[in-house]
Amino acid sequence: MSFEFIENGSVTSVSGFLAAGVTAGFKRSGAPDFAMVYSETPADFAGVFTSCTFAAAPVRLCRKRVLQSDKLQAVIINSGNANACTGEQGLNAAQKSCEIAAEALNITPDKVAVASTGRIGVQMNMALIEKGVALATAALSDNGGNTAAEAIMTTDTLPKAAAVKVTVNGQTFNIGAMTKGAGMIDPHLTTPHATMICIITTDAKITKAQLQKILAVNADDSFNRITVDGDMSTNDTVLCLANGASGVDIVPDSPEEAAFAEALLAVMQNLARRMVLDGEGASKFVEIKVINARSKEDARKAAEAVGNSMLCKSAWFGNDPNWGRVVAALGYSGAQFDADKCDIYFDTIPVVKNGGDAGTPEADLLSTVKEREFTITCDFHDGDAEYWVWASDLTYEYVKINADYHT
Amino acid sequence: MSFEFIENGSVTSVSGFLAAGVTAGFKRSGAPDFAMVYSETPADFAGVFTSCTFAAAPVRLCRKRVLQSDKLQAVIINSGNANACTGEQGLNAAQKSCEIAAEALNITPDKVAVASTGRIGVQMNMALIEKGVALATAALSDNGGNTAAEAIMTTDTLPKAAAVKVTVNGQTFNIGAMTKGAGMIDPHLTTPHATMICIITTDAKITKAQLQKILAVNADDSFNRITVDGDMSTNDTVLCLANGASGVDIVPDSPEEAAFAEALLAVMQNLARRMVLDGEGASKFVEIKVINARSKEDARKAAEAVGNSMLCKSAWFGNDPNWGRVVAALGYSGAQFDADKCDIYFDTIPVVKNGGDAGTPEADLLSTVKEREFTITCDFHDGDAEYWVWASDLTYEYVKINADYHT
Numbered sequence: 172m173s174f175e176f177i178e179n180g181s182v183t184s185v186s187g188f189l190a191a192g193v194t195a196g197f198k199r200s201g202a203p204d205f206a207m208v209y210s211e212t213p214a215d216f217a218g219v220f221t222s223c224t225f226a227a228a229p230v231r232l233c234r235k236r237v238l239q240s241d242k243l244q245a246v247i248i249n250s251g252n253a254n255a256c257t258g259e260q261g262l263n264a265a266q267k268s269c270e271i272a273a274e275a276l277n278i279t280p281d282k283v284a285v286a287s288t289g290r291i292g293v294q295m296n297m298a299l300i301e302k303g304v305a306l307a308t309a310a311l312s313d314n315g316g317n318t319a320a321e322a323i324m325t326t327d328t329l330p331k332a333a334a335v336k337v338t339v340n341g342q343t344f345n346i347g348a349m350t351k352g353a354g355m356i357d358p359h360l361t362t363p364h365a366t367m368i369c370i371i372t373t374d375a376k377i378t379k380a381q382l383q384k385i386l387a388v389n390a391d392d393s394f395n396r397i398t399v400d401g402d403m404s405t406n407d408t409v410l411c412l413a414n415g416a417s418g419v420d421i422v423p424d425s426p427e428e429a430a431f432a433e434a435l436l437a438v439m440q441n442l443a444r445r446m447v448l449d450g451e452g453a454s455k456f457v458e459i460k461v462i463n464a465r466s467k468e469d470a471r472k473a474a475e476a477v478g479n480s481m482l483c484k485s486a487w488f489g490n491d492p493n494w495g496r497v498v499a500a501l502g503y504s505g506a507q508f509d510a511d512k513c514d515i516y517f518d519t520i521p522v523v524k525n526g527g528d529a530g531t532p533e534a535d536l537l538s539t540v541k542e543r544e545f546t547i548t549c550d551f552h553d554g555d556a557e558y559w560v561w562a563s564d565l566t567y568e569y570v571k572i573n574a575d576y577h578t
Numbered sequence: 579m580s581f582e583f584i585e586n587g588s589v590t591s592v593s594g595f596l597a598a599g600v601t602a603g604f605k606r607s608g609a610p611d612f613a614m615v616y617s618e619t620p621a622d623f624a625g626v627f628t629s630c631t632f633a634a635a636p637v638r639l640c641r642k643r644v645l646q647s648d649k650l651q652a653v654i655i656n657s658g659n660a661n662a663c664t665g666e667q668g669l670n671a672a673q674k675s676c677e678i679a680a681e682a683l684n685i686t687p688d689k690v691a692v693a694s695t696g697r698i699g700v701q702m703n704m705a706l707i708e709k710g711v712a713l714a715t716a717a718l719s720d721n722g723g724n725t726a727a728e729a730i731m732t733t734d735t736l737p738k739a740a741a742v743k744v745t746v747n748g749q750t751f752n753i754g755a756m757t758k759g760a761g762m763i764d765p766h767l768t769t770p771h772a773t774m775i776c777i778i779t780t781d782a783k784i785t786k787a788q789l790q791k792i793l794a795v796n797a798d799d800s801f802n803r804i805t806v807d808g809d810m811s812t813n814d815t816v817l818c819l820a821n822g823a824s825g826v827d828i829v830p831d832s833p834e835e836a837a838f839a840e841a842l843l844a845v846m847q848n849l850a851r852r853m854v855l856d857g858e859g860a861s862k863f864v865e866i867k868v869i870n871a872r873s874k875e876d877a878r879k880a881a882e883a884v885g886n887s888m889l890c891k892s893a894w895f896g897n898d899p900n901w902g903r904v905v906a907a908l909g910y911s912g913a914q915f916d917a918d919k920c921d922i923y924f925d926t927i928p929v930v931k932n933g934g935d936a937g938t939p940e941a942d943l944l945s946t947v948k949e950r951e952f953t954i955t956c957d958f959h960d961g962d963a964e965y966w967v968w969a970s971d972l973t974y975e976y977v978k979i980n981a982d983y984h985t
Contacts, residue, residue: 179835221909222910223909223910224909224911224913224915225905225908225909225920225933226909226916226917253902255905256902256930256933256935258822258932291900291901291903292902292930292934293937294935400887400889403908405905405909406904429805481807481972482807484978485976485981486980488977488984489980489981491982493698494698495660495662495697495698495699498632498662499632499662499698499811499812501631502630502631502632502633503628503629503631504631505633508631510632510633511665515634521740523699525665527633527663527664527665527668527693527699528664528701530701565888566977567974567977569888569892569977570892570972570974571974572892573888573892573893573896573972574892574893574895574896574898578607
């Protein structure tokens with residue numbers, strides 16, 4: 172099998188999918204803020220969502236779709252209002268939004284899902300939903316994917332869309348996707364967390380059960396590995412629609428299924444990586460790898476503690492090779508390991524050896540931490556489990572964005 | 579019983595204790611960086627320390643003292659080098675430091691404890707320890723407590739010392755203390771975490787076992803309740819020395835013991851509060867209270883998630899009444915509660931009612947969040963357990979301090 176990324180790929184690089192991004196009026200700026208993704212035929216689908224106790228109304232609705240609907244045909248996404256902490260009225264608004272879209276598209280409401288991002292605690296302006304649906308329905312196009320990706324942005328500085336063409340056993344199918352999310356990013360999709368929204372399309376033919384399993388595993392290895400600020404959102408949503416238009420059947424446990432899972436992971440990791448690079452105020456992309464740990468859970472705790480440490484993040488911003496902060500974070504992470512056996516590398520340069528200074532001249536470390544991207548590897552020499560996370564740094568710009576966001 | 583804070587109180591407001599703060603040369607600035615606290619007679623003592631896996635050499639030494647020494651008579655503290663991640667050489671340095679001090683004071687080394695704060699991963703310059711001990715021994719004085727408090731500062735902008743005079747059943751005794759710590763503050767004293775160092779003196783007569791128990795409980799209700807950046811240190815140390823010079827016997831389960839515990843807590847909370855107010859770059863002091871939770875553990879998780887949230891902290895800095903971020907943090911905290919029953923107040927103003935907007939005009943909320951200090955109360959209506967934490971905000975200055983600290 173092989174796959175290749177499609178130039179300017181998006182959700183509409185996939186047969187049978189149309190999309191649009193329009194300005195409904197949620198954003199004061201007048202930028203596009205409403206997107207629609209539509210499959211010409213009903214699609215199998217799967218979803219993973221925030222594990223936040225205050226799950227937003229659209230998340231609750233999507234969970235219901237996953238449990239109760241056999242097929243989905245459309246997803247609408249608004250940016251500018253999260254419809255979270257909006258109670259019964261919010262749930263009704265989410266439901267009503269689906270009905271409005273269903274009517275415009277001449278399908279049943281149970282085949283429509285909704286995702287929202289923006290301010291928490293504000294009731295949805297249904298007139299804007301009406302407007303968004305009308306404009307988007309009229310604008311649906313088989314090359315609308317990139318416009319849709321723009322319309323779902325909030326504090327993102329760049330739209331994030333991708334698609335791959337997969338070839339396996341002489342057959343080809345496609346996977347397209349778009350995502351948004353730049354702050355409140357530390358997805359733990361329950362099986363994700365961030366305000367991240369990701370809509371994935373594919374023309375492979377795959378059952379809902381298979382797709383749900385693969386999507387959850389892949390979310391754990393992509394969106395759940397990234398952290399901008401350690402804050403999980405009320406609205407994190409990943410939805411994948413599979414319309415079968417390629418005619419390629421993804422038989423369980425077949426080479427096709429393996430190819431599908433691998434290619435899907437590549438798309439999800441590509442977008443996850445770009446979310447970190449475009450994280451609020453981010454100037455660095457740091458991969459933290461913990462290797463040879465006693466258990467994956469120990470490796471995960473250790474990697475996440477470093478990725479979420481305000482002191483480490485500030486040091487990265489400052490091009491500061493202060494490994495003491497990495498060590499401190501590992502030490503309070505709750506991971507079980509032997510401090511005296513721990514080695515740490517910045518890229519391939521030894522920094523810590525047996526829990527103490529490896530003796531590398533600081534100038535050598537500086538050259539690494541000045542890079543836009545680098546890797547911190549922590550070798551526990553204590554087992555064979557590993558885990559990695561991708562993290563951004565903590566910058567003046569992050570504070571500015573989040574101290575000023577409201578006003 | 580009653581107690582009152584002593585004006586300009588410090589570790590030397592207590593009978594039989596001498597202290598000094600001097601410049602040994604650890605800090606490039608030439609500011610005082612070495613302190614000594616000395617009891618004229620051997621003192622009972624107790625200690626609580628960081629739970630970080632990479633506990634610094636002085637912490638390991640102090641733990642040994644707690645296990646193996648009956649009495650302590652002196653504590654030396656240097657600021658500018660943490661002696662953490664320094665391996666066997668670091669442990670030897672800590673031990674040697676005690677020997678140097680013991681010789682100067684003409685006591686045995688097992689009666690000396692050492693605490694260090696500063697950069698991680700740098701071997702101790704023993705010549706500076708020699709110099710510090712010599713200067714401090716010569717400078718020991720019964721009014722040296724405030725100078726000692728200055729000498730233990732790192733990024734602190736203000737020295738932090740306090741003392742109380744306690745009266746119970748017609749008898750009086752004193753408790754004095756000093757602390758440092760402005761960043762890497764989120765003590766989980768194991769029973770603490772931060773680079774915080776706190777040295778407490780008392781002239782009450784109390785056994786080591788009693789003191790250890792009371793100190794641990796009080797640490798949980800003071801230093802373990804504060805967070806500046808959620809980063810725990812390798813060096814957190816709280817030591818309390820009780821020399822009995824007042825002649826007041828703290829009999830177990832007596833009114834005297836209750837008075838001692840209460841007054842000690844008041845001193846520790848006073849210092850903990852000032853650590854947050856003086857947190858790196860801090861412009862706000864926010865108390866987060868979670869009440870009517872199912873369990874103290876649920877309340878703790880919820881309160882700590884809000885106190886450590888970069889998004890909440892940025893909002894506080896920005897005078898932003900964005901309660902959505904509070905809700906999001908509660909939601910991902912892992913605390914068990916019913917989102918639809920959750921009420922939130924800023925001071926006494928209702929913000930969230932039953933998990934949704936309480937309808938209070940934003941102008942009313944603004945007046946609260948503009949204050950230097952305010953309280954966020956989260957009422958889960960789901961039990962009777964509660965927990966509170968004290969947190970600072972996330973400011974440009976925090977990032978500046980921690981991006982520039984190294985260089």
